[in-house]
Amino acid sequence: MRLFVAVTVGDEVRAAVTAARRTIEQQLSAIGGPPPRLVWVAPSALHVTLRFLGEVPDDRVPAIVEAVQEPFVLAPFQVAWLGLGAFPSTRRPRAIWVGVREGAAALGLLEAELARRFGTLLPGERPDAATPFHPHLTIARVKTERPGVDWPAVLQAAKIDEVRSRVDHVALLRSRGLPGGVGYEEIGRGRLDG
Numbered sequence: 001m002r003l004f005v006a007v008t009v010g011d012e013v014r015a016a017v018t019a020a021r022r023t024i025e026q027q028l029s030a031i032g033g034p035p036p037r038l039v040w041v042a043p044s045a046l047h048v049t050l051r052f053l054g055e056v057p058d059d060r061v062p063a064i065v066e067a068v069q070e071p072f073v074l075a076p077f078q079v080a081w082l083g084l085g086a087f088p089s090t091r092r093p094r095a096i097w098v099g100v101r102e103g104a105a106a107l108g109l110l111e112a113e114l115a116r117r118f119g120t121l122l123p124g125e126r127p128d129a130a131t132p133f134h135p136h137l138t139i140a141r142v143k144t145e146r147p148g149v150d151w152p153a154v155l156q157a158a159k160i161d162e163v164r165s166r167v168d169h170v171a172l173l174r175s176r177g178l179p180g181g182v183g184y185e186e187i188g189r190g191r192l193d194g
Contacts, residue, residue, distance in 0.1 A: 002175040003056050003187075005068060005114055006047035007107070009137065010165040013081055014043040017098065017139050020084060023158035024096075024140075028149065037144040038096075045184055048079075048107065048135050050170060051114040060121065064188070067117040068172040071193035072110065076168035079103030081137060084155040093151055097136040098160055103167070107135040110170060110192075168192050 021040055028035035056064060080102035086093030100107065111133045172188035 001056050001058060001061055003053040003061070003064065003172060004049050004175065005051040005053070005170050005172050006049050007079075007110070007167045007170055008165075009046050009048075009079075009081075012163045013098075013137070013165050014046060016081070016160045016163045017046060017137075018043055020098075020139070020158040020160050024154055027154040027157050028146075031146070031149060034146065036142055036146040036149060038140045038142055040140045041138060046137060046139070047171075047173070047184075048137055050107065050111045050133075051118065053118070061187070063121050064118070065172060067121060068114075068170065068188040068190045070117070071191055072113060072170070073194045074106065074109055074113075074192050075194040076166060076192045077103055077106045078164050078166055079107065079135075080162050080164050081160060082162045083159050084139075085136070086142075086151065086155065090152045090155055092145070093142050093155075095138050096140040096142070096155070097138045100135045100137075101162060104135050106167070108133050110167075111135075114170070 024038075025035075028038075053064070079100060081098045082101040083099045085097055085099050087095045087097070169189050169191045171186045172190075173184040174187050176183055176185060
């Protein structure tokens, strides 16, 4: 089973992302010629990945579900989302994301706790050797380039003003192929109870 742990976002964030998408699509269509091809994350699937587990053998899944369901000793908190950015850069984006203005430290605490919990359950998990965690909300992937696109200007035109979402749980999600793309099925949930 292909698994990851994430936090989802609320309706206000989904609406802001939908508006940003419309603006980006308008900006790209105004360039003339075929626009770059973007694959957008469906609003209902927007999430921040805290820990990607990858393919997990079926016999280990119950222990992972149990580890996620143990309450987290952290109070529910707000995340403030602001602006748009891109990986690896805004000049040549491969992924477009919304940044975190407030709440990154709390998301980092959740990620570190998940690394600790999974350290003994999954081969190769080394919480002490984890790369730094930089929370972001991926909204699109750029699949084909088009010369002449001024990506910094496009992203600035579509920028997202501050919106907030509340984090009161983490979700263990199973990634599965569905007609028309990838879908996620929640198979476990852990509440924040600090």
